[in-house]
Amino acid sequence: MRTSSTSTRLLAATALVAALGLTLSACGGGNDDDNKGSGSSPAAPGSLKGQTITYWASNQGTSLEADKTTLTAELNKFTAQSGVKVKLEVIGWADLLNRILAATTSGQGPDVLNIGNTWSASLQATGALMPWDSAAFSTIGGKDRFTAASIASAGAAGKDPAAVPLYSMAYGLYYNKKMFADAGIATPPTTWDELVADGKKLTTGGHYGIAVEGANGAENIHHVFVLAKQRGADWFDASGKPTFTGPQQVAAVKQYVDFIASDKIAAKGDAEYVQNQTITDFATGKAAMMMWQSAAPAIASHGMKPTDYGVVPVPTQTAGATGDAGVTSMVAGINIAIFQSTKHKAAAEAFVKFMTSTDEQKALNGKYGSIPPVVEADSDPAFQTPDLKVLAGVLQKSAAPLPQVANESQFENLVGPAVKSLFADAAAGKAVTDDSVKAALQKAQQQMPAS
Structure with a gap:
């Protein structure tokens, strides 16, 4: 934040x-x-x-x-x-x-x-x-x-x-039961492909499939950590050296930013969200899904009842994944x-x-x-x-757990804003490609202190 x-x-x-x-x-x-x-x-x-x-x-x-x-x-x-x-x-x-x-x-x-x-x-x-x-x-x-x-x-x-x-x-996927039912979606998604498909059905009439906190560096880190982990990748090697530019890390960041960039299931304005606006959008029906930690009291403060929404684990790349591929939260x-x-x-x-x-x-x-x-x-x-x-x-x-290494806070303070800048590009209509993601992560890695 x-x-x-x-x-x-x-x-x-x-x-x-x-x-x-x-x-x-x-x-x-x-x-x-x-x-x-x-x-x-x-x-x-x-x-x-x-x-x-x-x-x-x-x-x-x-x-x-x-x-x-x-x-x-x-x-x-x-x-x-x-x-x-x-x-x-x-x-x-x-x-x-x-x-x-x-x-x-x-x-x-x-x-x-x-x-x-x-x-x-x-x-x-x-x-x-x-x-x-x-x-x-x-x-x-x-x-x-x-x-x-x-x-x-x-x-x-x-x-x-x-x-x-x-x-x-822990993170869970919160979903609006009524919005799902109105869209003809019987069950919440268990894979990312399903989430994107559901999100497109739910993105209509000024409402969006999912809300993200695109300018919140900590939220960005938490999600790209999980998406990389599901691909079998970490952000540091065994010696504590950063590995930000690996293909799995690049793919993880691009997948997250694509909610706005190419999937268009999150609003462009989400690129500026930094202080719990995601919860507001979810609780007021502007977005049908969000990935959040223990949000019940904050949701209730907006008048949404516990019976109006459900919570399931965050999706994985493939159904029934286990081990690192089955990690759904930091x-x-x-x-x-x-x-x-x-x-x-x-x-x-x-x-x-x-x-x-x-x-x-x-x-x-x-x-x-x-x-x-x-x-x-x-x-x-x-x-x-x-x-x-x-x-x-x-x-x-x-x-x-996120990497328990001495340079973890620098990782958050460099990669989190790098993802924020990519969200800003997506909101502005600029192409977000593997090359542009890798360049942003390369810049972040170059600024990391020696391990």
Whole structure:
């Protein structure tokens, strides 16, 4: 959810972090008794009374203000239990990574923060975040409380996680039941060929088959990752070197941009969508389908009822595909992390323990329509609705984590805007070809730092 100018600032900040090799333990912190190593035992609630910690939360609801209202009610519970006050700031996705990277270079960050789980390995590489070793996990009840998929997206393989799972999500294909019935389509598509064919039937009278968030870099990355994975390709090789210009990667990007370019099943205006306009179009009947993560509360805010739509896994290239060819979503979600430089480490750990407690996981994920990554909370009947059961099944069976490599955030900040520019070309009536896609990806790859 980044503009081009934001992407430039993010790249600069990321490059600075990489170049300086900064860690927050070196540029922040202090000698407070509370600033102990990750193996410290959790402090008794009474000993934390009077402390204040700062929490940067990601935007999960319909607006920043809505999130402030939702979270303040929950944070007040924590304050009542622990005596620790929480200074909350909700940050939009267009600014969050930029703010985090700036904090890693200045040492002036929050005590606790949310990160998109796709950034875990990149931020882990800076040394800015407290590693969650077994001793740290013991302060919040243990690592085995969390689902395997969510832990796999919390940092690079073979290293202690850089964060703790907070909200889990997966992509599904949302479809409007009435629009499908009116078009004579009996069942939702299971392959991309079927989706395009259905989309053409549904594109009529100012309505479109599908809505896409073409100017949203993160959304672009998530979808082209899946489309490449279905072709057996990754965006980095085993050594962490980018492989953006491979034929499968080119085909993946072209397939996605072709929803506007050649298939014409998405509106040209979708090339400018950057902040959840896709949900609005779907919920108001302008588009019959969308690919989205855990969207029920946002859809409901527009007056659309759960019985008006269905959710199924995102299509694959061929019916019944398995393995990489059967991947239908990246492992989506939000992790909660502690800055290494915090002067209130025990209070920060107590806060993470509260946010990942079973009761709080039920409360927060229930309000946001996401899936609790805590196993005990996930089994609650409230998370067994038809849409969440489908998305939970995707997480368990057909989701894969984005590359957990140090340069993942640069991948997002370069390839995401490259796809955005191709969508803009398509909307302007310019031809989008294999050559033009490869050229855009080549330019992105040339700007990647050495692995």
